[in-house]
Amino acid sequence: MAKEKKFVEAITSMDEDFAQWYTDVVKKAELVSYSSVKGCMIIRPNGYALWENIQAELDKRFKETGVENVYMPMFIPEGLLQKEKDHVEGFAPEVAWVTHGGMEQLQERMCVRPTSETLFCDFYKDIVQSYRDLPKLYNQWCSVVRWEKETRPFLRSREFLWQEGHTIHATVEEAEERTIQMLNLYADFCEDFLAMPVVRGKKTDKEKFAGAESTYTIEALMHDGKALQSGTSHNFGNGFAKAFGIQYTDKDNKLQYGYQTSWGMTTRLIGAVIMVHGDSDGLVLPPRLAPTQVMIIPIRQQQEGVLEKVNELAKELSDYRVKVDDSDKSPGWKFSEQEVKGIPLRVEIGPKDIEANQAVIVRRDTREKITVSLDEINEKIGETLEKMQKEMLERARAHRDSHTTEAYTYEEFKDAVANKPGFIKGMWCGDRACEDKIKEETTATSRCMPFGAKAIGDKCVCCGKPADKLVYWGKAY
Amino acid sequence: MAKEKKFVEAITSMDEDFAQWYTDVVKKAELVSYSSVKGCMIIRPNGYALWENIQAELDKRFKETGVENVYMPMFIPEGLLQKEKDHVEGFAPEVAWVTHGGMEQLQERMCVRPTSETLFCDFYKDIVQSYRDLPKLYNQWCSVVRWEKETRPFLRSREFLWQEGHTIHATVEEAEERTIQMLNLYADFCEDFLAMPVVRGKKTDKEKFAGAESTYTIEALMHDGKALQSGTSHNFGNGFAKAFGIQYTDKDNKLQYGYQTSWGMTTRLIGAVIMVHGDSDGLVLPPRLAPTQVMIIPIRQQQEGVLEKVNELAKELSDYRVKVDDSDKSPGWKFSEQEVKGIPLRVEIGPKDIEANQAVIVRRDTREKITVSLDEINEKIGETLEKMQKEMLERARAHRDSHTTEAYTYEEFKDAVANKPGFIKGMWCGDRACEDKIKEETTATSRCMPFGAKAIGDKCVCCGKPADKLVYWGKAY
Numbered sequence: 001m002a003k004e005k006k007f008v009e010a011i012t013s014m015d016e017d018f019a020q021w022y023t024d025v026v027k028k029a030e031l032v033s034y035s036s037v038k039g040c041m042i043i044r045p046n047g048y049a050l051w052e053n054i055q056a057e058l059d060k061r062f063k064e065t066g067v068e069n070v071y072m073p074m075f076i077p078e079g080l081l082q083k084e085k086d087h088v089e090g091f092a093p094e095v096a097w098v099t100h101g102g103m104e105q106l107q108e109r110m111c112v113r114p115t116s117e118t119l120f121c122d123f124y125k126d127i128v129q130s131y132r133d134l135p136k137l138y139n140q141w142c143s144v145v146r147w148e149k150e151t152r153p154f155l156r157s158r159e160f161l162w163q164e165g166h167t168i169h170a171t172v173e174e175a176e177e178r179t180i181q182m183l184n185l186y187a188d189f190c191e192d193f194l195a196m197p198v199v200r201g202k203k204t205d206k207e208k209f210a211g212a213e214s215t216y217t218i219e220a221l222m223h224d225g226k227a228l229q230s231g232t233s234h235n236f237g238n239g240f241a242k243a244f245g246i247q248y249t250d251k252d253n254k255l256q257y258g259y260q261t262s263w264g265m266t267t268r269l270i271g272a273v274i275m276v277h278g279d280s281d282g283l284v285l286p287p288r289l290a291p292t293q294v295m296i297i298p299i300r301q302q303q304e305g306v307l308e309k310v311n312e313l314a315k316e317l318s319d320y321r322v323k324v325d326d327s328d329k330s331p332g333w334k335f336s337e338q339e340v341k342g343i344p345l346r347v348e349i350g351p352k353d354i355e356a357n358q359a360v361i362v363r364r365d366t367r368e369k370i371t372v373s374l375d376e377i378n379e380k381i382g383e384t385l386e387k388m389q390k391e392m393l394e395r396a397r398a399h400r401d402s403h404t405t406e407a408y409t410y411e412e413f414k415d416a417v418a419n420k421p422g423f424i425k426g427m428w429c430g431d432r433a434c435e436d437k438i439k440e441e442t443t444a445t446s447r448c449m450p451f452g453a454k455a456i457g458d459k460c461v462c463c464g465k466p467a468d469k470l471v472y473w474g475k476a477y
Numbered sequence: 478m479a480k481e482k483k484f485v486e487a488i489t490s491m492d493e494d495f496a497q498w499y500t501d502v503v504k505k506a507e508l509v510s511y512s513s514v515k516g517c518m519i520i521r522p523n524g525y526a527l528w529e530n531i532q533a534e535l536d537k538r539f540k541e542t543g544v545e546n547v548y549m550p551m552f553i554p555e556g557l558l559q560k561e562k563d564h565v566e567g568f569a570p571e572v573a574w575v576t577h578g579g580m581e582q583l584q585e586r587m588c589v590r591p592t593s594e595t596l597f598c599d600f601y602k603d604i605v606q607s608y609r610d611l612p613k614l615y616n617q618w619c620s621v622v623r624w625e626k627e628t629r630p631f632l633r634s635r636e637f638l639w640q641e642g643h644t645i646h647a648t649v650e651e652a653e654e655r656t657i658q659m660l661n662l663y664a665d666f667c668e669d670f671l672a673m674p675v676v677r678g679k680k681t682d683k684e685k686f687a688g689a690e691s692t693y694t695i696e697a698l699m700h701d702g703k704a705l706q707s708g709t710s711h712n713f714g715n716g717f718a719k720a721f722g723i724q725y726t727d728k729d730n731k732l733q734y735g736y737q738t739s740w741g742m743t744t745r746l747i748g749a750v751i752m753v754h755g756d757s758d759g760l761v762l763p764p765r766l767a768p769t770q771v772m773i774i775p776i777r778q779q780q781e782g783v784l785e786k787v788n789e790l791a792k793e794l795s796d797y798r799v800k801v802d803d804s805d806k807s808p809g810w811k812f813s814e815q816e817v818k819g820i821p822l823r824v825e826i827g828p829k830d831i832e833a834n835q836a837v838i839v840r841r842d843t844r845e846k847i848t849v850s851l852d853e854i855n856e857k858i859g860e861t862l863e864k865m866q867k868e869m870l871e872r873a874r875a876h877r878d879s880h881t882t883e884a885y886t887y888e889e890f891k892d893a894v895a896n897k898p899g900f901i902k903g904m905w906c907g908d909r910a911c912e913d914k915i916k917e918e919t920t921a922t923s924r925c926m927p928f929g930a931k932a933i934g935d936k937c938v939c940c941g942k943p944a945d946k947l948v949y950w951g952k953a954y
Binding site (some may be wrong): 022031035036037040041042043044045048049051052068069070071072073074075077080093094095097098099100101102104110112119122123126127139142143147158159161207323 | 510513516517518519520521522523526529545546547548549550551552553554570571572573574576577578579580587589596599600603604615619620622624635636638740857890936
């Protein structure tokens with residue numbers, strides 16, 4: 001078993017060094033490789049398969065709400081980027097600039113899209129003329145580039161994959177409704193599909209998107225107690241429409257500006273899944289997300305009849321995403337591989353099991369071993385996958401709740417940041433100065449003002465003045 | 478009917494000006510919009526839905542052969558691009574260069590990928606160590622950039638969407654087998670799914686891919702008699718492996734270079750579908766590709782019971798991709814829209830039909846009207862879609878065959894280029910000089926040397942010297 005031991009031991013302990021644990025898992029599970037392009041990652045088949053499943057599920061949910069997919073150019077001419085003042089200030093410092101095409105210098109340089117509001121505005125200006133043309137509910141799946149200084153696979157890289165939805169509506173109410181609808185869609189997706197509980201809420205003005213009137217966010221808590229912004233949805237009002245001149249004729253034949261939204265989720269979600277569910281042996285994938293849900297590992301596979309039975313079993317389990325590991329490695333090695341890759345269930349079956357008409361199901365998350373008759377294994381696998389999906393969400397929620405602290409005074413707040421990893425609930429007066437002070441002195445930032453939150457007092461946790469806003473604070477990725 | 482007339486009349490006649498017809502169809506069917514980014518296109522929902530269907534079907538076929546998807550960075554550092562001599566010569570003149578990231582000038586400029594051989598090589602160098610690591614069968618779906626001077630939607634644009642497969646193998650035989658396998662997969666896909674017949678063959682050395690040992694291609698014939706290269710598959714031998722130092726230890730513990738392939742198909746296929754199947758009223762989509770296969774158009778929809786019946790019918794036809802057009806436009810307007818968008822079947826149903834328990838199916842390609850009992854409509858729609866798919870392929874094949882001319886002398890060849898739009902079959906001695914001369918004097922290029930082609934003589938159609946290679950020549954997009 002020496003080899004297997006080594007395989008697993010190469011993962012640093014979470015408690016010792018969470019960042020190194022993360023890097024080890026990403027590498028051992030073969031999700032990502034580093035490339036010659038500084039700050040950009042290669043997403044390997046195990047990693048990309050996660051993105052494909054996320055994409056398929058999200059795309060289906062988007063389309064159920066009437067969203068259509070499009071594809072916009074990856075370049076934005078500098079003049080176009082500059083049309084909305086706040087937006088360009090937010091993004092210009094971190095874009096990559098194309099200055100030459102072929103052998104010639106461009107007359108106007110272009111950036112590689114960091115996000116595509118400006119391109120969609122330019123497009124909507126052309127295609128939106130009448131109230132009959134509204135709403136437009138467009139989305140695109142693509143990669144974007146932001147020239148980050150420090151990068152980490154999935155969490156922050158110079159190029160990443162995402163979807164960006166961009167809609168335009170006749171009224172501000174309709175735009176607001178869509179903004180909230182998409183945020184809730186994101187939250188439901190995270191909870192149902194990724195087994196990842198999130199806090200839904202509004203960003204403070206300081207933290208909102210460059211050019212937005214309001215930004216909504218879902219915030220998840222990682223195993224180390226840091227927050228991860230996992231999806232955002234923005235209401236632009238008619239600010240972009242005014243900057244770009246997007247006007248339509250309403251029913252009374254009057255010219256009106258359109259109201260816009262945008263919303264996005266990224267490959268960052270894969271980082272979130274790793275940090276919410278992973279453990280000391282590697283990745284743990286929620287069954288609905290897992291590209292392979294069940295790995296069947298034969299014991300004494302060279303013995304007559306074993307592989308035959310195993311292949312028969314795989315066929316019988318074809319309702320699930322099943323693979324057989326019949327490579328010439330030892331079973332122990334195969335167990336380690338299945339574990340580090342986070343495959344939800346493994347089925348162990350050898351000559352003795354076959355004789356007893358049974359197999360052993362092992363859950364990746366709890367290590368629970370379930371001996372089951374082959375007559376009932378199909379049903380049992382289904383049940384166990386569902387149970388695991390549900391319990392992973394519950395466990396993550398319990399972790400989140402037990403890592404959420406209420407702070408009533410600044411002393412309590414500072415103590416919580418220093419000693420109690422997790423979210424800190426604290427009242428806020430609404431003054432930017434308090435938000436800045438908290439960030440500077442504690443490194444915690446305001447994550448969001450949750451929907452329907454109950455006040456836990458009436459004084460700002462920072463300045464002590466009257467406060468009616470409950471904020472979730474925390475250190476963040 | 479004045480409005481409807483106008484809608485259709487806006488499409489230029491094919492025979493009058495094929496290029497303008499193409500542009501009109503692309504615009505009227507709302508496939509593409511022009512953007513502020515010169516040479517780049519916006520793919521609108523009707524266009525992108527075609528790409529999504531192409532992608533889903535191809536991706537399924539790739540995966541059935543063991544291919545896995547990955548994602549590589551979109552940037553290539555200049556030094557990496559330069560590692561393989563032929564490759565850099567082929568691509569450097571037409572790439573877009575990124576020179577600045579954020580506020581800083583890059584130490585080494587990077588191009589936006591025109592294709593990713595160099596990145597895959599750099600990756601394979603890291604992950605291929607032993608024969609046990611082979612083969613790797615990777616693919617990615619992404620966009621690429623080539624700084625073209627003249628652009629046309631789908632056919633040639635500065636940015637386009639594609640898939641690029643990149644594989645590495647232990648032996649040259651295995652690499653060759655994969656190269657041919659993927660070419661055949663492409664050809665079968667075009668014929669089965671796009672109803673588009675193709676000629677499968679090998680490119681001459683002059684026309685092969687920069688850095689390849691051999692390039693295979695599928696060539697389709699457009700309605701105007703021009704050829705369109707619709708997919709290519711390249712065998713690199715171990716040239717790239719040597720340039721990049723990709724070595725593995727074989728079973729005898731000896732160091733060997735890997736053998737590589739690459740293969741790609743692009744959004745160009747959408748242009749091909751337009752130009753193979755389109756007609757004077759717009760797009761004609763083969764049923765398997767069509768995002769909407771059946772459009773139900775109610776007649777006198779305001780009359781009681783009509784919309785109810787129509788919605789009932791739509792539910793009954795849910796085996797197919799069905800939509801109902803219950804907008805407040807006139808039926809004639811709706812017919813025109815369904816026609817220009819190429820939706821394969823429309824079902825007309827009004828009060829009289831309902832009374833007679835029937836509906837009228839109209840085929841988009843032949844305009845055939847089929848009156849059918851509502852008791853049998855489900856089955857009939859299925860049959861008609863299949864028949865249409867099959868007949869569209871047959872019609873395109875007949876067009877291709879009737880636009881293929883044999884030329885035995887240079888006079889005949891020149892006459893064919895001038896007067897007989899289509900493929901020209903002609904023998905070739907293998908001398909680059911003849912190929913160059915033909916291109917210069919006639920603008921026709923060698924499209925491919927078809928697999929298993931029978932010689933049609935033994936003299937070069939250009940120089941008259943002994944020749945054993947049959948080449949398909951033609952003007953090309």
